[in-house]
Amino acid sequence: MNTSPHHRFDGCIALVTGGTSGIGAAAATQFASEGAQVVITGRNEARGAEIASSHENIHFHRVDVTDRSAVDNLNSHIETTFGRLDVVVNSAGVVNARPFASMSARHWQEMIDTNLTGAFHVAQSALPLLRRTVANGLAATTSIVNVSSLNGLRVDPGMSAYGAAKAALIALTEGMAIELIESGVRVNCVSPGAIDTPMSSTTAGDEQNSEAFTSAIPAGRYGTADEVAAAILFIASQEAAFMVGANLVIDGGATLPSRHPDLLKMFNMER
């Protein structure tokens, strides 16, 4: 997209988990084009190398966010390499639909570990460096942006484990926000709706399923990864310096309707 009017992240260091695809990759690319050095993590080495080769400011590290010692090593590496950290984007996530009645404990654990506990590990591990960046006067505030989901606000069938993790991530955002602001670390969250990314490929890639989704979205289409990334950059920038503990929903209006039928259609009223 890259229509941003300015270079908001010159000299900044950003860590983007799940930066090898979808929203994370789009955010990494936008941060890099606005002047930041960007460390991306992911589990897919080939995808990571590909994104890293797309921009000289992007650096890939194969890190599983559920592995605390790997996360700690990464943050030590960032500190020795760059000496500061301005932005952490927790966008690593996985989603699979499973009925509650028959989901395995393993599925439950995977949803919680990657979508929730991973953000905990990354944020807690990065916190000392984020705080030092402020204390050393390198930035007015530093910023953690958690990527939750529409399913953190409204849960669809099959999404009980994923929704539980994402709702908890919103609560975690608020709890962190209120504790960490005193040391100049702003914590906020974005909640994307249906976005056309590899993670949504099972619906977005199928004509019939895709139509079912778009008809339930007032905007009439999937969002793009770039549209979510633009919100992440806004929140992470000093433009949003008074935003603390907020949740920015980017869903084309999908959370607005109740499940009632369309009354205008029912009573033949013109729009």
Place this chain on the structure above:
Amino acid sequence: MTSLSGLTAIVTGAAGAMGEQEARMLAERGANVVLTDVRQEEGTAIANDIGDAAIFVQHDVSSESGWNTVIETALSTFGSVNVLVNNAAISKAFKLIDTDVDTFDLVYRVNQLGVFLGMKSVVEPMKAAGGGSIINISSVAGLQGTSTIFAYSASKWAVRGMTQSAALELARYKIRVNSVFPGVIDTPMNDANPPGMNEVLVKTTPLRRMGQASEVAEAVVFLASPQASFATGAELAIDGGMSI
């Protein structure tokens, strides 16, 4: 090229501190801006200072015919209406038991009726433009109950509700409708608060300071811009953590 170039924005209450910042920043990022306010002298001075990209129209937001004039002026001067910032509002610091009907009605007319009329007025020109972005300024008092600003809080909850309904209804025209919830912002509006209240408000803000009008304006510009193209019905709190 900046991200709002070629767009025309209407900002109500633009002679006030927050509206002024919103108008200035929209113009800075390339938009043409129609500033409206009941305060002619102050509004004209700000529009003149912004320059050719700005024009002032004296306007009471609770007047439907006034809105017609604003839209006509925007179209004849700049050729389109793409962004509306419903920013105009008044605050009267009374508890429920001290609020009389006239006060309640006045606050309703500016803060709620004005937002409704504004949204209704821009639908046709925005449809003609192929879409648009409406940003309604609610308040942290539209997210929580309050004990001292009863009518204001009621009107700001109404803004929140109207935003959601309008977002749903207007999405098919590619008109996005979002709301911004400022916390305590450093503007003269706080002067009307009872003694000691502003200190308490800062103490109950986790960031321990008032926000600046420019910090609200940044959120407005973001929501107005094509970068927020998938955001509709969103509720953005710019409150230093006050509503957590």
